[in-house]
Amino acid sequence: xxxxxxxxxxxxxxxxxxxxxxxxxxxxxxxxxxxxxxxxxxxxxxxxxxxxxxxxxxxxxxxxxxxxxxxxxxxxxxxxxxxxxxxxxxxxxxxxxxxxxxxxxxxxxxxxxxxxxxxxxxxxxxxxxxxxxxxxxxxxxxxxxxxxxxxxxxxxxxxxxxxxxxxxxxxxxxxxxxxxxxxxxxxxxxxxxxxxxxxxxxxxxxxxxxxxxxxxxxxxxxxxxxxxxxxxxxxxxxxxxxxxxxxxxxxxxxxxxxxxxxxxxxxxxxxxxxxxxxxxxxxxxxxxxxxxxxxxxxxxxxxxxxxxxxxxxxxxxxxxxxxxxxxxxxxxxxxxxxxxxxxxxxxxxxxxxxx
Ligand code: ATP
Numbered sequence: 001x002x003x004x005x006x007x008x009x010x011x012x013x014x015x016x017x018x019x020x021x022x023x024x025x026x027x028x029x030x031x032x033x034x035x036x037x038x039x040x041x042x043x044x045x046x047x048x049x050x051x052x053x054x055x056x057x058x059x060x061x062x063x064x065x066x067x068x069x070x071x072x073x074x075x076x077x078x079x080x081x082x083x084x085x086x087x088x089x090x091x092x093x094x095x096x097x098x099x100x101x102x103x104x105x106x107x108x109x110x111x112x113x114x115x116x117x118x119x120x121x122x123x124x125x126x127x128x129x130x131x132x133x134x135x136x137x138x139x140x141x142x143x144x145x146x147x148x149x150x151x152x153x154x155x156x157x158x159x160x161x162x163x164x165x166x167x168x169x170x171x172x173x174x175x176x177x178x179x180x181x182x183x184x185x186x187x188x189x190x191x192x193x194x195x196x197x198x199x200x201x202x203x204x205x206x207x208x209x210x211x212x213x214x215x216x217x218x219x220x221x222x223x224x225x226x227x228x229x230x231x232x233x234x235x236x237x238x239x240x241x242x243x244x245x246x247x248x249x250x251x252x253x254x255x256x257x258x259x260x261x262x263x264x265x266x267x268x269x270x271x272x273x274x275x276x277x278x279x280x281x282x283x284x285x286x287x288x289x290x291x292x293x294x295x296x297x298x299x300x301x302x303x304x305x306x307x308x309x310x311x312x313x314x315x316x317x318x319x320x321x322x323x324x325x326x327x328x329x330x331x332x333x334x335x336x337x338x339x340x341x342x343x344x345x346x347x348x349x350x351x352x353x354x355x
Pocket of ligand 1: 013014017018019020037038039040041042043044045046193
């Protein structure tokens, strides 16, 4: 397996469209790295640059220390699994998996051993004689994975491989992929726009926006210490609540001031007096015990079984909160929430960086 490094890689398409800007990151050997961000943020462009399907406008791509910019895709020993995995409909599962090795001239015995091994790993051994049309969506997706696995590449590139599956199957395939990563001990670069997929699969997550890396971190760090407002709002569901306002000094202490809400802040924010900010609170961080009080007028209650999500407002501020199942908020009535001061995030209103 392999270590990957992108160094200051930029891709500018025709008409000066920036696909990826100054991208630098590393994937360690056997690491599961996820590229995540909204549509058009440059995820696929970066995968294609690694695969050699695009040439960087500037910057270098290295595998195991060797610059591979001038190596053609077929010689990079990198396998890419796409969202639209076109299987050959007239070939059975075995033939679909064997095809790539056949055209590369591998001996029949070697092909058989690799296909059988991959089929076993993917739970496809019973289906080797079936055509793709006789398989479920999840099974077809596994055949597409199998085609990549039999090549024994130094690097796997996955481009939204689960997005064609229904929600339940996606969850199932997600845990299968995590197990597969362990068994293959492979280096994987995985692209998705789904933050839940990113958080559950990635050992290292790279958050992208407009072709620019916003933050590189492990899932917990991304959640607890987002670098800016974009990352804070993108990771976590329902998303973080944001409230625009200003930090003022009252009795030598910093206070967040908005026409509908004043909140005493931690002393550490004293140095930001008079700063225009966005205050952030995760819906999960509200509680009903000690802390700063916020009265919410409840608009909607969503029972989730083990907990409830409530959506409401405080003046013109829209808020969402997660509460326990045994709480009973009522529509159009006030509901008291509390937030611990240390759970409050602040972002600079102009730069959107976390303070
Ligand atoms: P999605 O989740 O929708 O697949 P993405 O994050 O993978 O999006 P990319 O496909 O990498 O985004 O595109 C990044 C930017 O580069 C977009 O603005 C896109 O329109 C542009 N782009 C991608 N490929 C080309 C191309 N061949 N020519 C011109 N512009 C392109």
